[in-house]
Amino acid sequence: MGVTMQEIAYMCGVSRGTVDRVLNNRGKVKPETEERIRATAESMGYRFHVSSQSLSVGRRQLKIGVLVNAAGHEYYSNILSGILSALEELYIYDITGISKISSGLDVDQQLHQLDELMAQGISALAITPANDSRIVEKLTRITNDGIPVTVVSTPINDFQPFSYVGSDHYCSGRIAGGFARQIVPLGSEVAIMIGSLKMVGHERRIEGFMDALQSKGGDYRLLTPVQSFDDDVISYKVISNLVSRHPNIRLIFFAAGGYSGGYQALDDAGLLGKIKVIAYDAVEPNIVQLKKGNVSAVFDQHPTKQGKHAIKQLSEYLLNHRIPEKRINYEPTEILLDESFYVPVSEAEQK
Amino acid sequence: MGVTMQEIAYMCGVSRGTVDRVLNNRGKVKPETEERIRATAESMGYRFHVSSQSLSVGRRQLKIGVLVNAAGHEYYSNILSGILSALEELYIYDITGISKISSGLDVDQQLHQLDELMAQGISALAITPANDSRIVEKLTRITNDGIPVTVVSTPINDFQPFSYVGSDHYCSGRIAGGFARQIVPLGSEVAIMIGSLKMVGHERRIEGFMDALQSKGGDYRLLTPVQSFDDDVISYKVISNLVSRHPNIRLIFFAAGGYSGGYQALDDAGLLGKIKVIAYDAVEPNIVQLKKGNVSAVFDQHPTKQGKHAIKQLSEYLLNHRIPEKRINYEPTEILLDESFYVPVSEAEQK
DNA sequence: CTGAAAGCGCTTACAG
């Protein structure tokens, strides 16, 4: 079981070296020979033997560069955690990571960090890039250097990555809308807080939300979305303002950051726990309110898994030449309820 | 980077062979030497080099035995799919699977199939075992032969598996209850259809359901659960009977098989789409009704992932001597709505 | 364009 290069070499009357050249596309082989070798390799069902390859190539430490804008952002920090934990498991395969953390989407900082990573000789890159033309340019150059680039979570225009791992924001928003539809009566007034209407992801998310809510003869009074710019002070103001002007709101959808400010505003207005709230991302302020019963559901885009998948795809490529089946990989959005966090009294009680 | 046995041998003034003996616990080494070697290996941070090991040990084909009671059962078939797809990825590591399918929980059949698997020389086993003392006995013997046994989905008493992968039925049931609580008004009459009160998993599941429903001052009229024995004819009868005697039911929880019969009964009574239904497992009859809007939510225990995890754990052990962090691994239960199945009109529209 | 040899880090008989 398991064809070797040696066997193919023997069959074709050449040396292993030649077979190696052909199968690894190193060139410098007479076309006829090449053809013959390819054919017999194919017919014998040759497959690379991973262990041998990685062994013979020497204990070359493969380095995966990581650049995540995790500074002070829980969601992105979770992406980084996922990446780090996946990297840990790769240690035995001589793969290590070099991680940089950028803050927000500071383009200059990211550019600089990318240069640093390249200087350290990475073989692959996982990044949550700023959607900026200079970044695109640099990532394109990196790709042209033969380094696979996996983009995580934040889509970037005009750049073809090795792979993309993230959310399908529209479908994800639909799930939120589908849930909302089930917990408030027809005709209810529904409000939305969003980060910024300019962010492609956020916009698609509320489109999905609205579409699902209005589908199937759903008839709701949807208020114009308010913007938090992911900032607690701003969200406090806009939510306070919103609820004072619209006393009949039955449900608020927190589709983006600024959660704490939003909850504070509701609390101050005496509405926390009265108005239904659903919110994006399993981050601390949301989980706290979920457990208190002030939030009906939280939508989790599984940032940790996104990070893991990104590393998985890159390492599979480095180790086994395996190309991801799909270039674009969506992590499904999960609905989390209070009960999702139930911890059994004793583990013994389980099973 | 990366300490080798050779280096340790040099440091200790012995040969690689001796280092190999110590580090692999092959015995036959003078205690002092052994102690010294262990100490320096430890201090130098020695780690096995996977590629070299698997290469030197020869292209030994590792076989993982698989025994799933998937015959005619969609849920278990999904477990098998997960197992099979995970095995496919292991081909390049010279790991293959030998799969047997048992029907229901026929003990004699399973015993026979286990014998067959053992005769074929498996190095690991993934199984959905019948909860029977003879099976326990056999699995114990297999374990004693040094073969790791991973139990999937169906807990088995009095046997300590290498690992267990499945659902936490109680917590899972709580999630169903938490969802139900949000979609029916306080005081509603709620009915439950279960497979059999004797099945440990099912029983725990409805316990969790009831606990969550009644928690937080929830006050519902819970009817005594009816049993379907996973059979459509029986479920048709019991559900027909149930709804005719209890005209005020607001929600039915299909906690186990017999779905088609149940839906048929509701349809014949003119109640399909009127009474709310929530149901366990993302199997076809449930998904169909979910998409039609006759079911509010489906609870998915991710059988496919369970299968994948089982194989992952076994292969990590075979390949890298890695022991699972936890012996018991629960796959979280996911809430699926109609919207979870939304397919974008065109892929181009995405992102 | 092609071959022969050495080596990656480990394990496996074989000697002693």
Next chain:
DNA sequence: CTGAAAGCGCTTACAG
């Protein structure tokens, strides 16, 4: 109880 040698399947210089 311990060592020396061969070999796993591939890649990498080095010759030609």
